[in-house]
Structures are given as C-alpha cells and as structure tokens.
Amino acid sequence: MTAPSTAPAPPSRGSRWIQQWDPEDETFWKETGEKVxxxxxxxxxxxxxxxxxxxxxxxxxxxxxxPEYGLTPADKFMLTSMVTLVGAVVRVPYTFAVAIFGGRNWTIISASLLLIPSIAAFAVMKPGTSFNTFLVVGLLAGIGGGNFASSMTNINAFFPLKKKGWALGLNAGGGNIGVAAIQLVALAVIGANAGPRVLLGIYIPLIAVAAVLAALFMDNIASVKNDTGAAKDAARDGHTWIMSFLYIGTFGSFIGYSFAFGQVLTNQFGRTPLQATYLTFIGPLLGSLIRPVGGWLADKYGGAKITLWNYVAMGAATAVLVVASMQKSLPLFVVAFVVLFSLTGIGNGSTFKMIPGIFQTKAVAKGLEGEEAVLYGRRLSGASMGLIGAAGALGGVGINLAFRQSFLSYGSGTGAFVAFLVYYAVCFAVTWAVYLRRTAAQGQAATASEAKPQLSYAEV
Incomplete structure (x- = not known):
C-alpha cells in the first residue's frame, strides 16, 4: 500500500489540475481522494x-x-423528436470531451452552452413565430442531452472500482430527475397563469450558477486520456450493439415518454396544459429514483435476469395502455403509464449493470486472467457505455415519431403503443437468446471452456 506521504494532495486553489490520482490506493482514498x-x-x-x-x-x-401558435399535434411531436435526436447524437463527442478539455473545464463549457438554447427560446416563445424557427431553437436544446455522457465519463475516473456503481448510479439518477424537475417548475408556472418566458427566466440564472460552481469547486484529472482504439474496438464488438438495442427499449422509452406523455394527455384525453402537467412529472420522477434499485436487483440476481423479466413487465404495462387507450380510460391510462415509467428506470439500471460483466466474460473467454482481464473488461465497457448511451437516447426519437404517425393515422396513440409492445417482446427474445439460453443438450455438448462464458453471461 502506498504510504500516506506519497499520496497526491488535492489541487491548490489556483490550479484545478490533479497530476496524480489513484483512487484504488486505500490510504489515498481515505485521506484525500474520497472528499475530492x-x-x-x-x-x-x-x-x-x-x-x-x-x-x-x-x-x-x-x-x-x-391554438394561437398554429401548430398541429404532428408538428409538436416532430419538434420533440428532433430535440431528442440532437441529444442522442451529441452524446458521442461529449463522451470524449472530458479527456480533451478536462472534467472541470468541460463541465464549465457544457453548462455555459445551455444558455444558448435557453436565451434563444426566451426570444422566440410567442405566437406568430414560424414552426421552422421553433424547430431550429428546439434543436439547440438538444445539447443538454450530451451532459449525461460527459458527466458519467468524468465521474467514472474519480471513483475506485468498488464505488463506481454507487457513484454512477447517483450521478445518472440525479441527472434524470432534471426531467421531472422542469415539469414541476412548469406546473407552478402554469398554475400561476404565467407565460413560458417565466419558466425560462427561472432556469437561465440557474445555468449560470452551475457553471460558476463548477469553476470554483471541480477539478481536472491530468491522467485521463482519450483511447480511440477502445472506442473502435467497442464499436466492432457485437455486444455493444446488442446492448444498445436493449437500452433503446429502456432509456429510449424513459426519455421518449418524458417528451410525449403531456402531449398524449392533451391530444388524446383533452386535458388542459395545467391538468396534464399535474400528471406528467410523476413518471419521470419515479423512473429516475428507481434506477439505482434496478442496479441493486441486478447485483443480487443478475442483470440479464432482471432485464428479461423487466421486459415482461413492460410488455404487460404496455398491453394495459393499449386497452386504456382504446377505452379512453384516463385513470387506467395514467396508472399504467406511471408503472411503465418505473419499469424503464429498473431496466436502465439492470442493462447498464450488464455491460461490465459482459466484457469481463469476454476477457476470461480470451484466456486473460487477474488484472489483465480486469483492465480489458474496464477498457471496453467504458468505451461501449458512451455508444450505448447515445443509441439508447435515439429510442426517444422513435417513440415520438411513432406517436406522431399514430395520431396522424388513427387520431390516438394506440397504434404507437402496439408498436412498443412488439419491440419489448423482441427485446425479451434477444435477452433470453443471447444471455440466458442454456438448454440441457447444449450444456452437455459444450466444453468447459465454452460453457464458462455462457454461464457468466447468465450472471452479469
């Protein structure tokens, strides 16, 4: 164990770069690292x-x-779809920005960039503005989706392996709650009969405060370097894209429903904006808070098993939504939607828990052992998370486009819910076939070396 005297000290107030950082050193972690x-x-x-x-x-x-804005329901779903798309795409460069600029520096930059879409929305948010103008300004808001990727990459570097799950879960959940938070603030604003500019007027100074606090209290880690080779290796690995497909079903549903829930309530059930906002925040709030529970269940029972049965539950909740939508039952619809939101949170936690175990299994299958296997698994899982996170967010685009087409074709969201039900069924089949299928005949035919990775996949 490294002696306390050799442990790197926290950066001075005048320099926010940490030249040495070793959270795996227990002495350093207890005396210096944990606090920082x-x-x-x-x-x-x-x-x-x-x-x-x-x-x-x-x-x-x-x-x-x-109505004074002159936008159809299809226009609004197209607008939110494009915002979601930008948020998904920018997650890829944001993943690598930390290593280029430093975690503290990029947090300052990325927080400050949020002023652009907020001020632009403040300027154009009035009747008479064209749809194309709203679309361009909405696209700017998509950059907020990238903050998740850079934040997760940054925090991953600060914590030791045994603490990463807790730290990343807290980081992800705290970020996701931002969806419910802005809906709660909007509820207060609408309830006070205030305009949308009041909502923006609340957030613009908060953005400035976040940037200033990052500058004052955060640090850069000098040893964090880009590994473009890891990104290429992860992109070539089939499991990256299989897990992307599954994460589209969980996080894509979470973010897509977050955008669409209020519009479905107003367009299909005739709720006023105030009535809709009373309900819309509940789902994202529960989905965010329960995400760590999905990780905990995955730790205890295996991520693949929790993901598998979670898709069964998501399918059941979606089937109830189809019935509620056809019968125009608002109470049943809201209850089922909130349950579905909660299930997306559990699935977010369980799918992300699977990723390190999958690549650790591949390391063992390749004959690697000990620290070499750990480093291989950590390298590829870290690189794949950025790609999987970006792909998952694309699911939100599909959700909103599906609702748009459903309302254009049928005048309700029923058709979209049927499509989602089919997708969840395919996710169930993929999870079972790739990570859990182990028949007795296969077990007898497989050699010990072949069976070991399959067994590990069942336990990830």
Whole structure:
C-alpha cells in the first residue's frame, strides 16, 4: 500500500489540475481522494441535472403552445423528436470531451452552452413565430442531452472500482430527475397563469450558477486520456450493439415518454396544459429514483435476469395502455403509464449493470486472467457505455415519431403503443437468446471452456 506521504494532495486553489490520482490506493482514498471525488460528484450532478432539464424543456413548452401558435399535434411531436435526436447524437463527442478539455473545464463549457438554447427560446416563445424557427431553437436544446455522457465519463475516473456503481448510479439518477424537475417548475408556472418566458427566466440564472460552481469547486484529472482504439474496438464488438438495442427499449422509452406523455394527455384525453402537467412529472420522477434499485436487483440476481423479466413487465404495462387507450380510460391510462415509467428506470439500471460483466466474460473467454482481464473488461465497457448511451437516447426519437404517425393515422396513440409492445417482446427474445439460453443438450455438448462464458453471461 502506498504510504500516506506519497499520496497526491488535492489541487491548490489556483490550479484545478490533479497530476496524480489513484483512487484504488486505500490510504489515498481515505485521506484525500474520497472528499475530492464526492465534491466533484456533487457539482457534476448539478450540471447534468440542469442539462436534462434543458434537453426536455420543449416537452413542457409545447404544452404552453395553444391554438394561437398554429401548430398541429404532428408538428409538436416532430419538434420533440428532433430535440431528442440532437441529444442522442451529441452524446458521442461529449463522451470524449472530458479527456480533451478536462472534467472541470468541460463541465464549465457544457453548462455555459445551455444558455444558448435557453436565451434563444426566451426570444422566440410567442405566437406568430414560424414552426421552422421553433424547430431550429428546439434543436439547440438538444445539447443538454450530451451532459449525461460527459458527466458519467468524468465521474467514472474519480471513483475506485468498488464505488463506481454507487457513484454512477447517483450521478445518472440525479441527472434524470432534471426531467421531472422542469415539469414541476412548469406546473407552478402554469398554475400561476404565467407565460413560458417565466419558466425560462427561472432556469437561465440557474445555468449560470452551475457553471460558476463548477469553476470554483471541480477539478481536472491530468491522467485521463482519450483511447480511440477502445472506442473502435467497442464499436466492432457485437455486444455493444446488442446492448444498445436493449437500452433503446429502456432509456429510449424513459426519455421518449418524458417528451410525449403531456402531449398524449392533451391530444388524446383533452386535458388542459395545467391538468396534464399535474400528471406528467410523476413518471419521470419515479423512473429516475428507481434506477439505482434496478442496479441493486441486478447485483443480487443478475442483470440479464432482471432485464428479461423487466421486459415482461413492460410488455404487460404496455398491453394495459393499449386497452386504456382504446377505452379512453384516463385513470387506467395514467396508472399504467406511471408503472411503465418505473419499469424503464429498473431496466436502465439492470442493462447498464450488464455491460461490465459482459466484457469481463469476454476477457476470461480470451484466456486473460487477474488484472489483465480486469483492465480489458474496464477498457471496453467504458468505451461501449458512451455508444450505448447515445443509441439508447435515439429510442426517444422513435417513440415520438411513432406517436406522431399514430395520431396522424388513427387520431390516438394506440397504434404507437402496439408498436412498443412488439419491440419489448423482441427485446425479451434477444435477452433470453443471447444471455440466458442454456438448454440441457447444449450444456452437455459444450466444453468447459465454452460453457464458462455462457454461464457468466447468465450472471452479469
């Protein structure tokens, strides 16, 4: 164990670069590292939280946009779809920005960038503005979706392996709650009969505060370097894309429903914006809070098993939504939707828990042992998470486009829910076939070396 005297000290107030960082050194962690890591986690969560709020800003703003704005339901779903798309795409470069600029520096930059879509929305949010103008300004809000990727990458570097699950879960959950937070603030604003600019006027100074706090209290780790080779290797690995497909079903549903729930309530069930907002925040709030529970269940029972049965539950909840939508039963619809939101949170936690175990299994299958196997698994799982996170967010685009087409074709969201039900069924089949299928005949035929990775996949 490294002696306390050799442990790197926290950076001085005048220099926010940490030249040496070894959280696996228990002496360093207890005496220096833990305090610094938790401080960075706190302010990273704040910035990511506001980033999620700005990303999902237009899910709220469209509720303010009555007939005087001249937008159809299809226009509004197209608007939120494109915002979601930008948020998904920017997650890829944001993943690598930490290593280029430093975690603290990029948090300052990414937080400050949120002022652009917020101020632009403040300027154009009025009747008479063209749809194309709203679309361009909405696209700017998509950059808020990237904050998740850079925040997770940054915090991953600060914590030791045994603490990463807790830290990343807290970081992700704290960010996701930004969706519910802006809907709650919108509820207060709508309830006070205030306009959408009041909502923006609340968030603009909060963005500035988050950037200033990041500058004052966060740090850069000098040893964090880009590994483009890991990204290429992860992109070539089939499991990256299989897990992307599954994460589209969980996180894609979470973010897609966050954008669409209020619009479905207003367009299909005739709720006013105030009535819709009373309900819309509940699902994202529960889905965010329960995400760590999905990780905990995956730790205890295996991520693949929890993911498999979670898709069964998601399918059941979606079937209830189809019935509620056809019968125009608002109470049943809301209850089923909130349950589905909660299940997406459990699935988010369980799918992300699977990723390190899958690549650790591949390391063992390749004949690697000990620290070499750990480093291989950590390298590929870390690189794949950025790609999987970006792909998952694309699911939100599909959700909103499906609702748009469903309302154009049938005048309700029923058709979209049927499509989602089919997707969840395919996710169930993929999870079982790739990570859990082990028949007795296969077990007898397989050699010990072949069976070991399959057994590990069942336990990830």
């Amino acid at each position: 890591a938790k401080r960075n986690l706190l302010f990273s969560v704040l910035s990511e939280h506001i980033g999620f709020s700005i990303w999902t800003l237009w899910s709220v703003l469209v509720l303010f946009m009555g």
